[in-house]
Amino acid sequence: MQVFVPFAADAPKTRLSSALAADERRHFARTMLRDVVDAVAETGHDPRVLATGPVSVDVPVTVDERSLDAAVNDLLESHFDASGDDDPIAVVMADLALATVTALDRLFEANGDVVFAPGRGGGTNAFVTRHPDFRVDYHGTSYLDHRAIASSVDATLGVVDSFRLATDVDEPADLVEVLCHGDGRTREFLVEAGFELVTADEGRVTVSRTGRVG
Template sequence: MRVVVPFGGRSPKTRLASFFDADERRDFAISMLRDVLDAIVDAGGDPTVVADAPVEVEAPVTVDDRPLSAVVEDELGSDDPVAVVMADLALATPAALTRLFETDGDVVAVPGLGGGTNALVVRQPEFSVDYHGASILDHRRIARDAGLSFVELDSMRLAIDVDEPTDIVEVLLHGAGRSRAWLSDAGVTLECGSGRVEAVRRRR
């Protein structure tokens, strides 16, 4: 399946600014992108990165600096199915993505923690995207208004997009690829106190 991977590489992961400076955030974002691309290829997908600035990865990259929804919208609209998988799904595995690609429905969506839409499979050209905010609600409505079936996939590995420091905890707990290694190299570890487990950074 054709898989579009949007990547905002100019100023990524601003919500992690309490942990990482701008260069580090870009480096970490590229590590996650590479993990996601590997998982897509291992799941039999054919990825294209649609980025707002050039980035060197082992997949074709289209550079387009228009807003996210506009660039993804341009990738939809054909009769062939297309998937959209966000670049910050550091826990994505081939098995989780295979399940996504094989789930039936005019539109299959993986809700992200907090209301986003972490992944989509679109099999009907009448669907359109509206990202940001609680986009899962918008995507449900857009599908319903177009008379399309909208199937939501419950997947822990695809529901966690790495936006906030609490998401870093999940990468340290469950991650295996470059993203987890990058965090360890940056001195980020888990701190288990009396409350919820936290990520902390020991600066060197």
């Protein structure tokens, strides 16, 4: 199965700007992308990157400068035009730094014409579709919208309940998850950049940065 990983090549990950400088955020985003691509490859499926601009990875890259919705929907349409109607295709976000083979296999092997891995905050972090008419709309509570879209084309729904796939890394609090649960390059990047876990008042865990790299 082809598994597309959309990547905003010029994305600044601005919500991480209190933790990482612009160059670091650019490097960090590419590090997460490589971890996700590797995890997909380890499942035995076929990772591809769908990027808004050139990006250096060891898998095929399709460049499409349009919006995420337009690019993904074009991909879905081309795929089902070219293949059998029930040949699946998957889309997995590039900032799922905790994604593992086990978690992705649960998604890829779940039953349903369309199977979702919901993200925190109403998002859709990954999906598989075997239905030719499912299309995406990532704005807002995309998880609920995507369920409605799938139902509107009479697709059966599946949902994978995964903390790892629900965790997209967008803001400093998410770095706690990478340090606690990650085991790839992304965690290594943070450790080398001097991030560590600290327990703040009230027992809440956060990150602090003791050094600088680069």
